[in-house]
Amino acid sequence: MCFCQPVARMNETKKQYALNIRSSGLGVICGIAVILTAGAILAPHPARAAQHNAKKRLLVVTVTKGFRHGSIPMAEQTIEELGKKTGEWDTDFVRTDDDMKTKMTGEALKHYEAVVFANTTGDLPLPEPQAFYDYIKAGHGFAAMHSGSDTLHGKDGKVSDYGEMLGGEFETHHQRTTIMPTIEDPNNPATRPLIAAGNNPPATPPSQQDLESGHSYVSGKTWTVYDEIYILKNNDRTKVHVLLSVDQYPNDGSPMANKPGNHLVSWTKSYGKGRVFYTILGHTPDDPVNGKGMWTDPLYQAHIRGGLEFVLGLKKGSTKLSAPAP
Numbered sequence: 001m002c003f004c005q006p007v008a009r010m011n012e013t014k015k016q017y018a019l020n021i022r023s024s025g026l027g028v029i030c031g032i033a034v035i036l037t038a039g040a041i042l043a044p045h046p047a048r049a050a051q052h053n054a055k056k057r058l059l060v061v062t063v064t065k066g067f068r069h070g071s072i073p074m075a076e077q078t079i080e081e082l083g084k085k086t087g088e089w090d091t092d093f094v095r096t097d098d099d100m101k102t103k104m105t106g107e108a109l110k111h112y113e114a115v116v117f118a119n120t121t122g123d124l125p126l127p128e129p130q131a132f133y134d135y136i137k138a139g140h141g142f143a144a145m146h147s148g149s150d151t152l153h154g155k156d157g158k159v160s161d162y163g164e165m166l167g168g169e170f171e172t173h174h175q176r177t178t179i180m181p182t183i184e185d186p187n188n189p190a191t192r193p194l195i196a197a198g199n200n201p202p203a204t205p206p207s208q209q210d211l212e213s214g215h216s217y218v219s220g221k222t223w224t225v226y227d228e229i230y231i232l233k234n235n236d237r238t239k240v241h242v243l244l245s246v247d248q249y250p251n252d253g254s255p256m257a258n259k260p261g262n263h264l265v266s267w268t269k270s271y272g273k274g275r276v277f278y279t280i281l282g283h284t285p286d287d288p289v290n291g292k293g294m295w296t297d298p299l300y301q302a303h304i305r306g307g308l309e310f311v312l313g314l315k316k317g318s319t320k321l322s323a324p325a326p
């Protein structure tokens, strides 16, 4: 508050004319003070401005050298829109080999806080592979969805540098199916929204048709979700921090269906000083324009939004190595 407020009251009597003169002067000074104070409030404080403008920069890679998922356009759109809606990140894309050549050198990667492999496949032509891994190790973020694990495979039975960073490698999949992963860590940004949903489960679970068109649901700590479910190799739960897992082989029509076994669905891990997030989910929809599936599912979107917030360093999450399966 300004001390010039009494001026108005003093204006009420002629006797105080002289005072008014002084007060008016004071008023001018006060007015200036108000302007200056307001200016001080409106002018961005350097530190505050830096914080406010610290929108992260995310590089989304959708180049494929193997199978190309129909959901890629939707994946690109969803990640970009999540960044816009939250105001948390700006999205740039690597869609072609040429994009990769120019945006993924060690030097060019410095423009981004994290890289996402959204349904990439095969032997991507990384221009400077070691510089890419060093960039993540130096404290940046890396996230991958679904066939991000069907990318840059190891050769001759060896785990590639990429597989080492990611913590798992695609081995196979069969028919699409419903799985019910358990949320092992309820406190990661990628699982907190699921836990919140699980506290208010739907009175009537969605029909199979709804489930298949992107209406998953959570009850307690169990997420019921329909997608193409990957079986991974070189995926040791004691070398990652498990977020979601199932305790049996998916009911996918294979001879192994429903057999007991611990299969990971999503995890985080450290890579040097960097942060890694992966989810096997994200195959559907097949129709890149009107289809419904994982990428249109609000719970899946909340799951990957949290994963991206984690790798971008916007929200904290544990990377403590998980215990062996019971």
Ligand SMILES: [Zn+2]
Pocket (backbone or CB within 6 Å): 069, 146, 147, 228, 282, 283
């Ligand atoms: Zn797939």
